[in-house]
Amino acid sequence: MNVEQVSEHSGGPLLGLNKVSKHFGGLAAVQDVDLQVWPREIVSVIGPNGAGKTTVFNLITCLYRPTSGDILLEGRTLVGLSPDHVVRRGIARTFQNIRLFNNMTVLENVLVGQHTRLKANILGAFFRPPNVVHEEAEARKRAIELLGFFGSALVERQEEYVMNLSYADKRRVEVARALAANPRLLLLDEPTAGMNEAETLEAVKYVRRLRDELNLTILLIEHKLTVTMGISDRISVLDYGRKIAEGLPEEVRRNEKVIEAYLGKGTKAAEQESVE
């Protein structure tokens, strides 16, 4: 099966969440969240720990089913699909705590990412007709190309087992694996977590390049406010499962509710007192 070809949905958002809620038993992890992402946007979802950001990602990729609300990709609902089906529709993601296939090589990880783009089935595996041989060769070439997006370092280490890579390299491989599925929408869950200044800067650069060069739409969860402010077209802020603010970076930065959520109530009052 190919990545499903959907005609360009003119005008509307690429991804839409309408009043999406997710309850675990009595606990509302996500409550009435509306979100829209337009093509070629870089949208950040931020908020304190436990605000429900990764839960939103899991809802979009159908690892969870929403308790209520709808999730639409180009106007078609995603609710009820299996996670692999979501990949075929054109959404790929990375994980907060890096979920690579540890005992496979860098190249193999990226090859797995291409699973939806390849067609060989079990008979093809056994008989290896010419079209399968060709497909595998092309897949390998494309995997190396994708690794090359990050420079030659990963290409040189393509036969290395991922568990031996550095942290930053592992994150890059995970992105390459997500790109291998040829998505339209890329979900990056804290792509700069655990990185130092230099690595963070480099990550910001390649996120921009992903949008500019590969025409991707990017939704990212990010904790570092400098990164968020610098890279996003728009920002959505979650707190305790609800969206409390949304807008351009400058607006969000000055939003009272956002400041409160991060720094605690009474900050505004304390500021005023110290000024007086």
Next chain:
Amino acid sequence: MSIANTLVPARRDTRALLIKWIVGLLVPVAVFTFVWSGEAIINNALLSLLGTGNVALGISLVVQLAIFILIFYATVITLAGYLVAADSGQRGMIELWIDILVFVVVPLLLVISLGLIIGFALCAVVWPLYFLVRRRVRQALHYTPPPPLQNLRILDAEQRADLMSRAIMGGFWFSIALAVVWLIADLIFYVSGALPTILLISAVIRTLILPVAGYFLGRLAGVIALRRTIAQKNGGNGESDTDRAGRRISKRRQLEELSTTRKREEARDLVPNDLPLRSTGAQRFYLILIVAFVLFYPVIDPFLFGFGTDGRLAGYGDAGYYVILALGLNIVVGFAGLLDLGYVAFFAIGSYAWGIIGSTQLTNILSLPPINQHLLSGLFWPMIIGAALIAAFFGVLLGLPTLRLRGDYLAIVTLGFGEIVPIVFLELDKYTNGPNGIVGVYAPAFPGTNWLSATPYYYLILALIALTIFANIRLRDSRLGRAWIAIREDEIAAASSGINLRNTKLMAFGAGAFFSGFAGAYHAAKLGLVSPDNFSVGDSIIYLAMVVIGGIGSIPGVIVGALAVYSINQFLLAQLDSLAADPSNPLFAIHNAIAHVFPGFTFGNIRNLIFGVLLVVIMIFRPEGLIPSARRRRELHAGADEQAEVGALDVVPGAPGFESEVRI
């Protein structure tokens, strides 16, 4: 550049290498030739050819023997040349000679004196002991082997020429040594009257031919060794890949960037090599020797072990279908990581598939007039695939309820099926004859073969095993194989990469069960009957033990594991009581001693206990299995800091049933 230059080793280190490997290889070859039967085979073949001698062998037999002998000695001579060329010289002579002694000569002697199966079973005891002793000795001597690939050896043209000349010298001088030793031995035989005069002439001819052959085979070895080197030019050794900017990333650069563990693995592929005996190049030679041995076994067995060929071949046929079962289970457990404890169910299904069709059973059930036996026998061949497909179908069917389950729960459900299916066959007596089973199952029909002897079954199982190995390798290195391994590593990440967990897991069950159909049809035809007693839940555990002991996920591993478990459990342990009945056997005394304390004791009673203890011991000392896949060895021995912790998804604190919320 005269011949003398190429053949006479000028440098001291080359001479040392030559001595090292010639002595090292000559000893096992001499054991095979003189102690075992290399010499006997050749002499008998020659005598038959010449029309004299007491053993008259048909011409086809002589030809087969000749081919085997040629392959054997040619391979060994070429191997000698390869080893001399490939050795980096880092490891010492004595160390190598001890290794060869323990891993080649001792098994040879054990097999010669005790038979193939018991011999190898004892090796399984001797080798771990040797490893233990060697580790202790090394610790005491404060000796650690040097790390591999310390400096990547890039060979320039002069070094490559040097390598080639070493290979030629290796082949040449080894064959000279072999020729000389052989000639001396033959002279001794002649003088003591054991060798007819006419064979002395052939001995002289042989002494002249060998060095010539050695020269050319040495060249061949040099070519093989050179292919495994890294040349100085960019991308010399095969592919080089282009990165996005079109720059060529050479294999050499790739190798330099590898981590230590990975380098150790790659080091085995390259020449010059620290442990050339274990290098991938040498392994190809071993493969040729093993395949030749296995292929020609029925004709050389009478020379190797004397009478009783048929009985031994029948035993190997049985061992063979265990290999197929282990390979099939390896797909489910090894590749996809699905713990299947009920594999015997599919074996039973495969057996009954042929049992019902390849006998009068089908016509009995359908109340039809009997069908010509010969016709049904001919159906065996399509029915091998047919039984496999039927088993695969049930594999998918029985896999369906397990899709949402993980780990232990999956195992329990499969265990249940392992119990249920044989009982179903027992109870459906209208179709399966219940406890009486189906007797008179037909053997296959093949023009010109007598299926009453064990030899055709031996070749049949060889063909099936070859097919199964081929299929497994193809599956593993495919899109589907990668999907299976991804599922085994991390299901959630696999699903999020676009792998349909349901279909892929069902494929694993189906593919795994498919091969049990081969084994089942074979088993039914060979045994001639199918009965529910043949299939018990304990068998599933044995199959799993074969996979785990051999090395989960590793194809050569599970083959060896199957043979090892078969030899030990089905063969050795089963025979303990009959061995103990022989007063000259040490077991006799042991048996009596224990029977004093526990009257009514037999070895049969504690057979499972012994097997269980063996399993535990192996799991403690070599949990990755006998021939582990590279992955598995890393999984079990990698440093804790190297492994990234696979984090959970955003765990909502206090959320009950979190995992069950994930819908995959």
